[in-house]
Amino acid sequence: MQLLLFLFLHLLGWVSSFYPNHESKGVGLQDLTDTDITEMGILKAVATFMERNPRPGTPEFRAGELVDLSPLTPTTLFQAYFKADVSPSRFIKAIQQIIVGNNEVEMYQQDDSSYHFNCEEISKGILHFQTTRDSVFSGLSGSVSMSSLESARLNTGRALHILQKFYSNTNWVELGQNTPYHHLVNSSVLAYPVAPPTIPTCKDCSVDNSGFFDCTGNILVKNLLTSGYKTSTKCRTKPKGKCGHGGLYDETQFDPTTGGINKETSNPKLSPHHYLHHKAAGLAINATKEYFIGQGFGLLDLLGPDLFRKFFNLEGYSLTFVIDVTGSMGNDIAQVKTTSIDLIKKHANSLDAPYNYILVPFSDPEYGPVFKTQNVSQFQNSIASLTVGGGGDCPEMAMSGLQLALTSSEPRSKIFLFTDAGAKDISKLDDVLLLVESTKSQIYPFLTGYCVPTGTTLTTKNEYEILAEVSGTAAISVEKSNLNTVLGVIELALNSAPVLILHTVLLTDRLPFLVDENLKEISISVSTNTSFTLNVFLASGLEANTTTVVSTENFKIVNIIVEEPGSWHVVMNKIQTCTFKIEGKSLLDFSYQIMEEHNGYVLPIQGHPTKGSNYTLSVDVQGSASGMMITKILLLNKNGEVDSSINVDQMTDSSGRLKVVVSVQLQLTLLMIGIAGKTKNGTEFERVNPDLIQTEDVQLIFPPGQKSTLIEGGTLNISVLVVNKGKQRSQFKLQAKDEFSLLTEFHPSSVTLDAKETMNLSATFRAPANSNYSSSIATFTARSESAKNYLNILIRVVPESTLVTDDTPPQYEIENMNMPCKDTWQLMDECKKHQWDLIFRAWDESSQVYVSVGSEIPEAQELVCKEPVGAGSIPWVSCQYSSSCCYPYVDIIMQDKAGNANVLRVDNRQPMAENQNSNTVKVAISCATVAFVVCLSLLVCFLIFWRRRKQQSQGIYRID
Known part of the structure; x- marks a missing residue:
């Protein structure tokens, strides 16, 4: 057995310690x-x-x-x-x-x-x-x-x-x-x-x-x-x-x-x-x-x-402006100041207002400094005080400005970029994309011009369009004279409970979408390559009352207060390819995690998922769970079209929230996650998470069993596994860095791997002698022409003294014990008349000694200890314990400050003859039982042996 x-x-794989989550198999719904x-x-x-x-x-x-x-x-x-x-x-x-x-x-x-x-x-x-x-x-x-x-x-x-x-x-x-x-x-x-x-x-x-x-x-x-x-x-x-x-x-x-x-x-x-x-x-x-x-x-x-x-990110979001201040941007900045500040002032005292306002100027080669305030007037003055000039060649330090903005803003902030040039520092694009992914902030680029950065080749998308796509927005190209006509987009960002209902690209003149009673208001954004008109119709067939936010020939945004749930429609005046984005204000939303098995548990992945791999998708629904039903998980492609729909069974966790856990295989290169279901009133609803997931053909793994803590003044060597998950031989450029420059070296810097081949990237970290409890996140990246992925490892520095554990218990010495409790003196009639005593002393090399009795002390017992005495660096405490012979036993516990304990055990209880006889009988019975079992086993073995000999003599053979 x-x-x-x-x-x-x-x-099965060893499982250790408390279960981390409900996604791990075997844990009950009511377990914590x-x-x-x-x-x-x-x-x-x-x-x-x-x-x-x-x-x-x-x-x-x-x-x-x-x-x-x-x-x-x-x-x-x-x-x-x-x-x-x-x-x-x-x-x-x-x-x-x-x-x-x-x-x-x-x-x-x-x-x-x-x-x-x-x-x-x-x-x-x-x-x-x-x-x-x-x-x-x-x-x-x-x-x-x-x-x-x-x-x-x-x-x-x-x-x-x-x-x-x-x-x-x-x-x-x-x-x-x-x-x-x-x-x-x-x-x-x-x-x-x-x-x-x-x-x-x-x-x-x-x-x-x-x-x-x-x-x-x-x-x-x-x-x-x-x-x-x-x-x-x-x-x-x-x-x-x-x-x-x-x-x-x-x-x-x-x-x-x-x-x-x-x-x-x-x-x-x-x-x-x-x-x-x-x-x-x-x-x-x-x-x-x-x-x-x-x-x-x-x-x-x-x-x-x-x-x-x-x-705890309780401060809300930042409204951040990253502004190109070269000479050609003077008129743009004036329009940003007049139009944007009016919109900000309109919401300044509402719950939709941001926590703070941030301004980051950039040009070439300068960028910054960061201006941060919670006062709208001060923010207005900071924009007004911007001075423009210079410029030289066209590209500017846009990525450096964005990097500074992302690290200065609160998570999930709204960042508006204004420029008429490409990014000279486009080499920082990957770092900025990692920041967008980790902060979940949204970048809205406003382009009043563009020039290709020197040494780069323009692909199907420029750097600003890539940033907008990854952060779930759109890059807005507009003539300088018309910039004020599109700044209404900023007002849509002033939303304390934003949700995404739909984001898709379609060739159509009619778009149906679901509106549920949890939505307070919605905004509909449509952009095309030609002029168009649009109308919105309610589920009842009546035309909705819309408020125009942005209206240009090929870009329009309308806002609607929701009064009627159901299936609504956007109707265009002609069939054409349109980008639709429908957002709303609601507390009905969801978050998700992509997870995989580790050591028998199901835990969140590190970095990007790999293409074609199997994962566990865990979805937590926010908002009231009462009567709500989640029916489907949606996997959408980058154009917002449903690639696959997974029917699900929901469960309620120990906090009363809806949770859905499904197995998924991620085949798309770019995808988004959505959910569909019904509210407690039976109204159908859909929500889409705006974060764009990118699957890769390379993976980085931190193998278990390695240390990630080093002693101040010491070194630490770690190894990261690089895996080519693709179907063909590829060359990867490898990089490692950390915030506090603890990294001293890593190798190799590049490697060529066949399909499914792996290799180890080695890195060495050194902590300064005075680093004392510092922590730094080390980021490892692997890039090929078609794939890139990353891994973050927390490197922690601690003083050497913290690695030394005091596990030595106090020592003791019995100085005298008087134990007269024998025979009849232990009987109830006599025991109260007699007393026994114990005198001892205890000491510890590292701390004070604390002495106690290991059970409640009856009235007939007493422990008295004197203040610590003794010469030298190790003081000792002297104690006397007294008790009647009714209790001829005791456990004296001596412990130091760290909890290390020693036990002085005295037990002079005399077993009664009846008990002795009872024990003897039990032993005799046990011996007889053992003897019987042994004999029976020998008899069975003999019978089996005899039967097989008989079968062999009769020509019968059995293969076991």
Whole structure:
């Protein structure tokens, strides 16, 4: 049986620690995963912060008004806080980055017991948590950039993974604890003592009627911390008498001590203490909340409210202008100032207003500086103060200006670029595209002219059209004299809850589209190569009342307040090829993740997906889930046409939100994701995510088992696997870089790979001697003529002292023990009349010693310890313990500040003769039973042997 299980586990792949998400197979719908715990802890923390910090000019919240929302989701929280439709998409992005950091522990540290609190590596786990958390605070203590925020979120995810494992994999819950373990998040709090190696912590579990282990009450220690053993390369054995991790994926669950103690799920096959799963998860949620807002030690108190808002993207979006200031742009800038500022002022006091306004000028060779303000008048003055001049050759430093704008703006911002020239620094286009992908910001290029950059060949699209396509917008070419006629596009960007309903290119004169009751208003954008007119008709057949936003010969935008849901139509005056884009304002939206299997789990991919590969697509629906139904997942090509439609079964996660998980094969080079379904009123709806997905023929992989942490002053070598996923031999240019220049070398810089061939890219990082808790995201890229992909790895620097764990327990010496408790003195009638005493002293080389009794002290017992005394650097504490002979036994626990414990055990209890006789009888019965089984087995073997001899003598042969 054990052999079959062992083979099964190896075929399936080892699964370690708490389940990261519901996409991973085997986890129940009501189980709480790492993703659930992280998100719920964050929501409670942010809801508490919002309750205490209402928006200026609004009434204060009642205690619990936001925290106790049911369900508490990003959408319900934002709707209750702003009392209006405000999309939580930027907040969700911050949460997802934290969750990615959490998941990465399963990819890269799966085999390290200390990251999961397995194998009683509790002190190491606490040290890992505290140093990772310190990296977060250190990374946000100076100048805060988009990259430093991303590093901080990834580090936070790693720290939270360790924090949450404490509650599923140790016996904290079994100890009867109802609050989080505060020493974990606050080292000034005294640690709970950890069971020393010599103390047995568990007994064998029994087997219930269903064939599973019943591990109720299997933990022996009632006052010491312990955790389950799970074998790995760093923890090879389970010591006798120690608890197992347990469950289907623990190969030693049948070895003594059988069973285990994990509470990762509510499934008895996977978690021996399944009945405590929700209590452990509840403590993990509260501990996650305290990580962020714990008084005196949480992120909020240590970094302040402004940085707290920025960390969670609570500040809204930026409205950013990137303006060419060469001599030919003078008239353009004047039109931008007059028309755009009027539009901005119109929305300045609405919820649709941006959080701030940013201006980035550029010319050649200059670009910047960045001007940032929350005041519209100051922004107007900054545009007015721009001076134009020079220019020389035509191309300008547009990509450098955009790069500066993207790193200075909030995530998911609106960036408007004004120029009449191509980009001289077009070599930075790939870097800008990566920023667009990571920030999910949208770039709107306004071109009043164009010239091809020197040394480049104009393809079917110029650099601005490529940027617009990737960010889900369109490049607008217009004559300088007519620039003011298209600036109404800026008004459409002032939307606090933007959604995309449809974005397609069609040869038609009639376009049907769905409008649902969740849409407050919609905008319809149409562009062609010739002049046209358009009308919009409601589901009832009546013509809609439209407001014109932009109207030129070949580009028109109209806005409509929604009063009637159903199937609407855009009708043109003639058949022609048109680009249609229909957007709206609504809280009904969705986010998605493309995922693949790692170590038995399903986790988000790194970089771009590869063409033709199979993935798991996970879709989370935002908005009220009540009565809503998701019926299809849509895969659309780059022109917005449905390439494939997947019928789906939805599920509701533990937070009450709709989730859809499907297997997909991505065959298109460029595609978008959409969903279709019905609202609670039965109205059909569709939504499209504007992010354009690009599949590639090359992949970069960070193989597990490597370190990504280096000591200050030290070096780190890592290897990245480059895989040619294409069908033909290709040459790839390889590159590696990181923000803080920790990278010293990498090789090779190029490689030629056959189809399906792989190679290793090696990189060396060196940390300065004074780098102290810094983090840097290293980006590796591989490019061929037809493919490019990237991989981000978080490189963390820590002081050498953080790698040294104090795992030495205190020592003790018995100075005197008077134990007269024997024979009749232990009987109840006599024991109260007699007393025994113990005098001892204890010391520790690294910290103060804390002494306690390992159980509740009856009135007849007493422990008295004096203040630490002694010469030299190692003081010792002297203690005396006294008890009546009714209790001739005791466990004295001595621990240091880190929780390392030693146990002085005294047990002078005398077994009664009746018990001795009973034990003798049990032994005799056991021996008789064994003898009977042995004899019976020998008899069976003899009969089998005799039967086969008889068959052979009769010419009968059997092949087994």
